Amino acid sequence: EDAVCYNCPPEWADWASMLKALDEKADVKMPHDNKNSGQTLSQLIAEKASPVADIAYYGVTTGIQAAGEGVVQSYKPKGFDEIPEGLKDPEGKWFAVHYGTLGLFVNVDALNGAPVPQCFADLTKPEYKGMVGYLDPASAFVGYAGAIAVNQAFGGNLTNFEPALKYFKELAANSPIVPKQTSYARVVSGEIPILFDYDFNAYRAKYKENGKFEFVMPCEGTIRVPYVMSLVAGAPHAETGKKALDFILSDDGQAIWANAYLKPARPVALPAEVAARFLPDTEYERAVPVDYAEMAKAQAAFGERYLAEVK
Amino acid sequence: MTLHLHNIAKTFPGGTQALSPTDLDIAEGEIVSLLGPSGCGKTTLLRIIAGLETADPGAEIRFKGEDITSQPVERRKVGMVFQSYALFPNMSVGANIGYGLKMQKLPRAEIEARVDDVIALCRLEPYRARPISALSGGQRQRVALARAFAPRPRLLLLDEPLSALDAALRVQLRDELALLLRQFGITAIFVTHDQDEAMAIADRVVVMSQGRVAQVGTPEALYRAPETPFVARFIGNAMPLGGTIAGDRLHLRGGVLTLCAAAEGKTAFVRAEDVKIDANGPLAAQVETVTFLGTHYRIALSGASDEPLYCLHQGLYAPKLGETVRLSVAPQSILTLEEEKDAA
Amino acid sequence: MTLHLHNIAKTFPGGTQALSPTDLDIAEGEIVSLLGPSGCGKTTLLRIIAGLETADPGAEIRFKGEDITSQPVERRKVGMVFQSYALFPNMSVGANIGYGLKMQKLPRAEIEARVDDVIALCRLEPYRARPISALSGGQRQRVALARAFAPRPRLLLLDEPLSALDAALRVQLRDELALLLRQFGITAIFVTHDQDEAMAIADRVVVMSQGRVAQVGTPEALYRAPETPFVARFIGNAMPLGGTIAGDRLHLRGGVLTLCAAAEGKTAFVRAEDVKIDANGPLAAQVETVTFLGTHYRIALSGASDEPLYCLHQGLYAPKLGETVRLSVAPQSILTLEEEKDAA
Amino acid sequence: MSSRQFLALCLVPLTVFSLAFLALPLVRLVLASGEGNAGWGVYLQILQTPRYTATLVQTVLVSTLVTVAALAVSTTAGLYLARNRFRGRAVLLSILTLPLAFPGVVVGFMIILLGGRQGLFNQILPGHMIFAYSTLGLFLGYLYFSIPRVLLTVMAAIEKIDPSLEEAARTLGASPYRVMRDVLIPQLAPALVAAGAIAFATAMGAFGTAFTLATNIDVLPMVIYTEFTLSANIAMAAALSVMLGFATWTILFLARSFSGAGVAAGG
């Protein structure tokens, strides 16, 4: 059976394995789709009258907005109840499927001998000129999450974005690379030596790719964010979509995330050898959740300001 | 009358009146030339006859009595030979020639047979399978003719079919064409702006000027008895003899010539071949240039008339530049004509 | 000698030998025509003289003694008039004419003055400010000439400068051109494939054939004493008289002609203007076609020689089709020539 | 069937297609631009928002620079290739025209291979030669896809210039440089305008290259894309599209009228 998932790219969060498992174990075939969260939402809105997608995957704030826009419908897959409060819409319009922690994904070999940066603040130093990348905060959820993390790190909050804007302006002097989409491969290839990205992408590189990769939990602290999924309103293959969502939240599905260094949304224990590959829990203490609903509300305004002010 | 044209006029959308109302009758088997300077409406008239252009309302075209005024071209059964030949580059010589027969839906075998005939007639046997691009200008001309012949048209229209050729070939093909047309007794209208060509090929020549028929007649009649200065100039390059006519005397700068009859108020014309160098001639003139042309010298003379006069001089030796010579012109070779109101 | 050409040959990269080694000398103020059929190498020779093409090694070009064989074109000070005129479409008439002077870095005032002169000379005053696109063919030709004249070149080269024009204009401009060249005593080389044009304009004509000079001489000399059948045919369209020569007798199908001298082994030629209809003539022939040409009739005759013979007949009346007539040819008008090995 | 009827019939497919898929959608696009919160004020809003106006100016600027550079490079190379015959000429010609159909994304990738961190230049001179993500990178990317189309138009025009014009100038004493200045360039002017227009239009609408290069430099197509993906601001995206299309078309139209010739298709 065929279904369409928006924003299920094989090179992100190991969707490659997930899509394969869906095909093999749940008999759901879904094509790869390389959007980002913002693109996904826009596409859903643009196609509202006649949807193409059945399910969608995006950062939590985008999910909240999607619910607000009425482009998704309620669905509570098996295991919905086990997802902690706050990480799901009570009506099931969106619900977390895994978490990630935002930090710095570093290709150590590509640093040309510069030390591995430890803090957000380090990145504005001249030695990292041209080496830093972050996804466009006005478009990609990762980008926005990075901005929130930076903002909090320098004393801002969800009503005051001055610190983040100031930071990005300073960073602009260091010629950052600002893609719109997942850029895992560019870090791996060394094209972008330091990328604002999630721990799971960094671990995957660290343990699967040739070369030396690190995940850095910035010294100033950072945020944890859930990634959520929804059943699209008016999904053309709603039943197949539900089947896929069920599988993703099932033990099998969550184990696939876990094996890919994603913290599952349901309280599923990480296998020991996987857990050993994460940074120590002490490091993770610096990663805090935020009020995702507020974060969602502030997103559009921040995007506007970012576009207008950061050059 | 095979072809009867009545009140044929043509005003183009822009407002150009290419053709003033024109009448013309052409007999079966006759070859008629439309002759005139560029832009005088020859092509327009021909295309109206073919059905490629619509005449202004009120026109009447009859063919053997049948009114064909509003028949579309593809049903008029007129053959047409174009200036550029308009051979189909995508077809072989044979296919070009057979195309009209194919359009008549004749059986294949008959088409083949008739194409064979026409090809033999036009001496095109060796070229039958060739593409058009592999033919010389003269061969193309023959294919164009053969193609127009093959469906046995009731009337053959030719629009300057020789003008794309160089001088030598043009003369040769003009003679061949005349022969073929006569052999087959084809009624034909032949457009040209070359007087030699018109005279060489046609039974009758229609001289046109500015959208009007200036004179119709046999080549000899037009040459010998032009009715207007335009025709005199156009056929045989008659030169005006600028001076005053008193009774049958023509007073020129270089002397006085005698006319056959009194012609006051008219203008006198003469042709270069009728101006003779003659020690006893009545006119004096200076030699301006001498050009050797093989059979004769062409000599430009000043001082005889208001304008320079040319003389075709035969003989082994020519007078020298600057020399003063005397000229005579026989009275019967002087044309006396009324100036037109509308000078052409 | 103003221009001395020695051992000029040209083989194009593809291997075409366009010109076999050629020598030619041209005197100051002389007008020389290069005449010959298409592809005989006229343009190639002219372009080598101009410096637009390099001759094969071993060539020598001297101008008033100075060796210019390897001088680049822009320093040769030769004027050139192109077949297509090659006027600069982005410049006015005046700017075109002044361009060569500007390249000589003359002061502005002097350029103006000299352009004025040339413009007056060529009667182009009303057109000075016009763009080239607003000129007629004849006017363009005059501008091209004026542009080449203006820098007072040592030598003027003209490559078929009249061939783009229609017949009437061609004759008129040819006469004007001849006049201008002579008035200014300009040394000029004039390429053409039209014998009338060559003869009308040149002091000497160089007849070329297949990359070689066939004969050089004055127009009269070439016409009256061609040295080869090729020249005889090309100048004045001499026709071969196919038959056998025994002593000074020429035996033809239609009778026997007398020659001026014994000419065994040679071929006899005659021109149409020298074939006379003469009741007492020695040759019998049938009239095939009669074409009225104004000054005369052109009559095709069969049965006299192996090939049809043409005759230019003057007089008011012509013989009828199919009639048998008798012909005479004066012995001195029969050309007896050796056939070339390389038939042209 | 009469000729007239047949000709009319021949136009039916084109008319139906371009009405349904060009005229109507464009009308819809214009209407959509007025359907946002700002209504038709969206156009005023664009003009009053520095980010948009700056981007528009920047886009025109980059496109203009690219056009000028492409004209200079392609005319120089085109003149050389059209007027000289030598071994390897065909190969050079192929190299210079082959990228004609490379999509913008591929062109962006080519620039990264040249000027990225791992690019050729940075490998030769490590640490100093990363330009793929700068304005220079974008410029080079646009130049990359402009050179072939300009070259083709210019060469076609050069081939049509009567060589005897150059020869005439030389017989009048003009040096090769003067021949170029006085004869060739004026002759080429319409083709240069036409080719420039094509290069300009392509650069104005280029999306894939900027997309792949992921530069921080805003060009209008990127902004349109961002508007569309930033909370689906369809009205603004539509309005910006209308403006971009209108600006480009106007410039093309002016160029075409000026040059008097149909703007040649580059590919």
Add this chain to the structure above:
Amino acid sequence: MTSLGKIVQISVTLLASAFLLVPTIQSVLAGLTVNYFQGLRSGLTLEWIAVVWELYASSTFLSLGLSLACLAVTLVIGVPAAYVLARNPGRIARAMEEFISLPLAIPGLALALALLQLYGTFKEFRISWTFILVGHVLYTLPFMVRSVQSVLAAIDLKTLEEAAASLGAGPVRRFVDVVVPNALPGILAGALTVVTLSIGEFNLTWMLHTPFLKTLPVGLADSYASMRLEIASAYTLIFFVMIVPLLVTMQWASARAQRISQ
């Protein structure tokens, strides 16, 4: 040429050629090396090609299929239209030509947005490949029309048709017997241009495609963003292999068509 002028010309020509050629060579090599950053020492491999083929073969076939469909449509629409435009080269024809050439002047993104706005709600259409096809036809049609038109304009079509008419051929026969065969060089050149452009089209397709209908360039954009360099390069290599022979043939065909129209 003065030596200096010539040196400048040669240098510019060679530099421009190098600028266009070098990255393509890099890309081809990258697609065939085991590890691009270690260089050729790491060895050559077809592994990346195989990976790409597995992931994206379908997009290659989709692009091929689309380009052929696009060709068919542009032929049906473009050839008769070019014929009419060539026959009546007046103001209306110019306006018509101007109009269908709009997709060359209006950015693909804007056109795609326009199509989405109008037809996005027709679900069956929107999710089928014909929706992308419409975009490709919009973009390529002017090339077909111009290519055919310029050949037709050069062959004195009017007289040829008049000749056929004088031999008894009606309008349809004239079109079939005279117009189409003589337009063939233009049709061929146009066809190759259309196929080539369709295979490479990204700007419109990016907005019009659905996840099921990724064309080759869309796949390329994906791979540039998220695949390792070797894979992206191998994918580019596949694109080159498809497009370069087409381009070479296209140049040959347009040179031929151009010779005819001179």
